[in-house]
Amino acid sequence: MENYIIRVEKLRRDFHVGDETVHALRDVSFSIRQGEFVTIMGTSGSGKSTLLNILGCLDTPTSGDYYLDGVAVRTMGRNDRATLRNRKIGFVFQSYNLLPKTTALENVELPLFYNPAVSAHERQERSIEALKAVGLADRIRHRSNQMSGGQQQRVAIARALVNNPVMILADEATGNLDTRTSFEILTLFQRLHAEGRTIVFVTHNPEISQFSSRNITLRDGRITDDTTNDNIRSAREVLDSLPAEEN
Amino acid sequence: MNYNNLIKIALKALSNNKFRGFLTMLGIIIGVASVIAMLAIGQGSKRSIREQISEMGSNMIMIHPGADRFGGVRQSASDMQTLKLEDYNTILHEASYISACSPMVNASGQVVNGANNAPTTLNGVAPAYLDIRKYEVGQGEMFTEADVKKAAKVCVVGQTVVDNLFTNGEDPLGKTIRFGKIPMRIIGVLTPKGYNSMGQDQDDLILAPYTTVQKRVLAITYLHGIFLSAISEEFSDRAIDDLTGILRQTHRIKAGDDDNFSIRSQEELSSMLSSTTNLMTVLLACIAGISLLVGGIGIMNIMYVSVTERTREIGLRMAIGAKGRHILFQFLIEAVIISVTGGLIGVLLGIGAAAVIKYAIGWSVYVQLYSVILSFAVCTLTGIFFGWYPARKASELDPIEAIRYE
Numbered sequence: 001m002e003n004y005i006i007r008v009e010k011l012r013r014d015f016h017v018g019d020e021t022v023h024a025l026r027d028v029s030f031s032i033r034q035g036e037f038v039t040i041m042g043t044s045g046s047g048k049s050t051l052l053n054i055l056g057c058l059d060t061p062t063s064g065d066y067y068l069d070g071v072a073v074r075t076m077g078r079n080d081r082a083t084l085r086n087r088k089i090g091f092v093f094q095s096y097n098l099l100p101k102t103t104a105l106e107n108v109e110l111p112l113f114y115n116p117a118v119s120a121h122e123r124q125e126r127s128i129e130a131l132k133a134v135g136l137a138d139r140i141r142h143r144s145n146q147m148s149g150g151q152q153q154r155v156a157i158a159r160a161l162v163n164n165p166v167m168i169l170a171d172e173a174t175g176n177l178d179t180r181t182s183f184e185i186l187t188l189f190q191r192l193h194a195e196g197r198t199i200v201f202v203t204h205n206p207e208i209s210q211f212s213s214r215n216i217t218l219r220d221g222r223i224t225d226d227t228t229n230d231n232i233r234s235a236r237e238v239l240d241s242l243p244a245e246e247n
Numbered sequence: 248m249n250y251n252n253l254i255k256i257a258l259k260a261l262s263n264n265k266f267r268g269f270l271t272m273l274g275i276i277i278g279v280a281s282v283i284a285m286l287a288i289g290q291g292s293k294r295s296i297r298e299q300i301s302e303m304g305s306n307m308i309m310i311h312p313g314a315d316r317f318g319g320v321r322q323s324a325s326d327m328q329t330l331k332l333e334d335y336n337t338i339l340h341e342a343s344y345i346s347a348c349s350p351m352v353n354a355s356g357q358v359v360n361g362a363n364n365a366p367t368t369l370n371g372v373a374p375a376y377l378d379i380r381k382y383e384v385g386q387g388e389m390f391t392e393a394d395v396k397k398a399a400k401v402c403v404v405g406q407t408v409v410d411n412l413f414t415n416g417e418d419p420l421g422k423t424i425r426f427g428k429i430p431m432r433i434i435g436v437l438t439p440k441g442y443n444s445m446g447q448d449q450d451d452l453i454l455a456p457y458t459t460v461q462k463r464v465l466a467i468t469y470l471h472g473i474f475l476s477a478i479s480e481e482f483s484d485r486a487i488d489d490l491t492g493i494l495r496q497t498h499r500i501k502a503g504d505d506d507n508f509s510i511r512s513q514e515e516l517s518s519m520l521s522s523t524t525n526l527m528t529v530l531l532a533c534i535a536g537i538s539l540l541v542g543g544i545g546i547m548n549i550m551y552v553s554v555t556e557r558t559r560e561i562g563l564r565m566a567i568g569a570k571g572r573h574i575l576f577q578f579l580i581e582a583v584i585i586s587v588t589g590g591l592i593g594v595l596l597g598i599g600a601a602a603v604i605k606y607a608i609g610w611s612v613y614v615q616l617y618s619v620i621l622s623f624a625v626c627t628l629t630g631i632f633f634g635w636y637p638a639r640k641a642s643e644l645d646p647i648e649a650i651r652y653e
Contacts, residue, residue: 058566058647079570086568097563097650101263113252114568159567 011064042218090160094172150181186235272589274542279593286618289528344486365411371460387435398458403435405450543629550637562649575642582634590626
């Protein structure tokens with residue numbers, strides 16, 4: 001049996017707005033294996049945010065099934081999904097969502113606060129490890145407002161890694177960054193992919209699909225395209241080819 | 248979920264907003280401090296009244312002639328002559344629960360010594376009166392039962408009378424003063440007691456044998472009153488019942504008819520005064536309690552703003568695995584920390600304020616443990632009560648919307 005991290009079958013999600021029913025997702029089915037770097041693309045209104053919410057266990061489908069790491073999510077309650085998110089998913093958001101006036105270390109520690117199995121000592125060690133893994137070993141005690149956007153997003157990625165999730169779910173993770181920093185973050189994602197992490201990257205930017213191993217395109221709540229990328233571009237090379245920063 | 252972790256999270260959030268937390272706390276601090284200070288003032292005045300009453304003799308019972316009403320017409324008590332010397336003698340022999348008993352006849356008038364004169368009251372009493380009213384003879388001595396039998400022209404004077412009549416500082420003992428036309432020799436001076444709680448000078452009086460006052464000064468055979476001491480304060484009520492029975496019998500009052508005398512105890516007076524101060528204490532505590540309530544609403548207000556302001560934080564926490572109840576407890580703990588810390592500071596401030604009132608203004612103030620525990624418990628409950636609703640609101644946020652909240 002193949003090792004599927006995500007298995008989605010005939011996923012439907014309907015919203016009721018007044019008297020009308022909006023079909024955000026219509027019969028979406030796909031599977032993601034361990035170690036894949038998948039971009040989910042679509043314009044606004046394509047249903048990609050709805051899909052992201054369902055994949056992130058923040059929302060449940062109207063019908064169809066979603067298995068995350070073999071666990072059936074659709075029938076789970078609010079609290080169980082919270083625990084599932086805590087153990088199996090690492091979120092990276094467009095606007096970082098770091099706590100203000102809080103150090104990098106404290107931000108990264110946050111998910112482990114909600115895991116009673118992790119002691120205070122282990123929490124700190126794992127957080128420092130995660131910060132080292134994203135190249136912020138020298139920024140551990142910096143507060144979130146003392147860091148650049150790229151550094152803040154690295155802290156957010158460290159926070160997503162610290163609970164050792166089965167999948168990293170990124171929502172427009174480069175959307176707020178300039179070109180150079182975007183490629184730095186993409187390089188980081190590619191490195192994590194190379195280390196065997198499963199990454200799902202939701203974006204509206206078609207350029208990013210060149211750097212992933214697979215691309216799923218959504219339109220009007222349906223999958224219109226699902227292709228494997230055999231020719232992955234290296235973000236590192238792009239970064240090196242960019243003109244050096246003036247300062 | 249580890250509650251230590253939640254407390255750490257809440258403390259962290261509070262330390263991010265120290266000034267705001269302090270302002271919120273201020274409402275609770277002022278509320279608790281004022282509750283404690285107000286109750287201390289109320290309790291203090293109650294105690295000082297009790298003390299003054301017990302100085303006058305807390306087990307004292309007074310019998311006056313005449314009921315308050317007589318056939319629907321209110322009478323002046325001193326006009327009535329229902330209380331006789333026989334009543335006194337009967338009580339002396341028959342009454343139980345009584346440790347001392349003295350008749351009382353009094354006359355007001357000028358007292359004269361040479362060129363000095365002053366208005367005062369002449370009280371005709373038995374030697375037991377000293378015990379009943381807790382007077383003491385400082386210099387000289389009290390007149391005796393023998394003086395009473397002889398209707399001797401001797402007297403014991405209060406310090407105010409001495410000050411008024413002996414302006415040169417002479418020794419009053421052995422001197423003869425005149426009350427009206429009656430000369431009396433001073434054989435003793437009372438130890439000063441000062442003013443009582445009603446503002447009366449307790450040293451402006453002359454004590455003489457009641458026989459002297461009855462026969463020589465007033466020429467009457469009845470009494471203006473009888474003063475008694477119950478064995479102790481607790482026996483006052485029983486002594487009054489007993490005295491009522493005796494007097495109704497000697498006065499031949501039929502069942503169903505009104506008494507032609509009235510008996511009051513100091514106990515009644517003290518409970519009357521206490522009820523006044525109790526009412527005052529309740530009013531003060533109410534006002535202070537309202538300020539505590541306002542402080543609580545302050546907490547609710549700030550927690551509400553805080554929840555709205557931190558919607559994204561709440562959304563993020565939920566996304567990375569916080570359950571609704573984690574968020575609920577986090578905000579509840581914040582509210583309780585604010586109110587408990589405020590409460591502690593308030594308790595200290597209240598006790599401090601009470602001490603300042605005591606030493607700077609000189610009011611009698613007494614901080615009771617129960618008022619401290621009560622106000623502390625109330626402010627903790629206030630924190631939980633007013634923190635609950637905003638915390639509940641936070642815990643019910645939808646993480647999808649919260650995390651994208653602008």
